[in-house]
Amino acid sequence: MAKNKTDKPKLNFEDKEYVIDDMSEESKRILAHIDDIQKKLNTNLFVKEQLEVGKEQFINMLRDSLKEK
Secondary structure, three states: OOOOHHHOOEEEEOOEEEEHHHOOHHHHHHHHHHHHHHHHHHHHHHHHHHHHHHHHHHHHHHHHHHHOO
16 A cells, blocks of 8 residues: 555655655755754753763862862
């Protein structure tokens, strides 16, 4: 049984709906770049949070080590 266009993945962009399979190769490539950038932004936000917590812990450790003198 063949799938019709309503079964295919779609992109909603600026109040319009696009069937991804019907997009040009250039548009698909651009969309892949956007998806990849968003994943990297999400990952970097997660890493940023980890680094901020780590930095705060090192500040606390420095504070404690200076009190020991």
